[in-house]
Amino acid sequence: MDSLLLKAIKTMAQLPGFGPRSAQRAMLFALKNEGFFLDQLISNLESVRKNIKKCQICGNFSCSDICSVCLDPKRTKHQLCIIESVSDLWTIERANFFNGKFHILGGILSAIDGISPNQLNTETLLNRIENEGITEVIIALSATIEGQTTMYYIAELLSGKDINVFSLAQGIPIGGELNYLDDGTLSAAFLDKREVILSKKIA
């Protein structure tokens, strides 16, 4: 195979979801029809490269200094959701139930990956808490050891401020079958058990 082609395929193979063979297949697809698709792909990637930057407030990707979520006047100002990465923002936005604003940490504390507290985007977080009239913070991090460590770290950081700090509920996922649940989830679901309230019938 030509060395230029090989180099490009090797680069593509580094993308998550791709391996050496699927990157080959993708490259052949892109080169079809006189490279029509390749042109399109390059120009789209370039416009992302040139225009996309981080939102100065929340850390989201945006082509302006402040992203559309932060600028949206319809969103509740007093509710702030703290997340690890932009992909979490996309996930929550896709589900379309949260109407507050976001703050992206840019990582979670991890001894293995060598991520320490000063690498998290907490400085702007504290500024926002001071200045934006936030009364409720939801720390929406993964239910892993690193995620929960980070959650406690952030909660500690925010203690003493006049805000309510929440973490996500833990329990059975919707549609989850009891006999496929792991022990941790099962015991968490028992610990946080909820009373079933029936509305009284009018006799």
Place this chain on the structure above:
Amino acid sequence: MDSLLLKAIKTMAQLPGFGPRSAQRAMLFALKNEGFFLDQLISNLESVRKNIKKCQICGNFSCSDICSVCLDPKRTKHQLCIIESVSDLWTIERANFFNGKFHILGGILSAIDGISPNQLNTETLLNRIENEGITEVIIALSATIEGQTTMYYIAELLSGKDINVFSLAQGIPIGGELNYLDDGTLSAAFLDKREVILSKKIA
């Protein structure tokens, strides 16, 4: 999500092996570390776009007019393997057992996809047969209806020339278990059964 970003992700999602979510994940990966990987990806794709063209002899992708396979003096000149696409060339080259040259048809006859004989790269094929001293042609096409139709079409085209024309053997794949084989393969394997020849022991 930003519209530029969305457009680029939609383009990436068209690549085989990618869907909307994996394209999102790949884009986030590319944007990490101030877009370091994205730079690399764009420059590699651009150098492919600018430099890769079709080999004028066989149809392989190459950055020169004639590809390295056609130029290789160590390859047997008289053996020609006819294949559908560049990806087949890569597959055969990876297996590293064939030492002849290739000819890429650029498609196979297909009523559904509307590919007719004049869309196949057969003109240069006939020229090569005349001028390159080829004595053996191996038509290595898929064992599908379209592949086999094309195989007979090419064989017909080459009949009357002073060359031997072969198709690939059909039978049990290496490592294949008998009770998982489909009926067609099984009957093909019976039809082309081979005599087991034992070397005689010296008494």
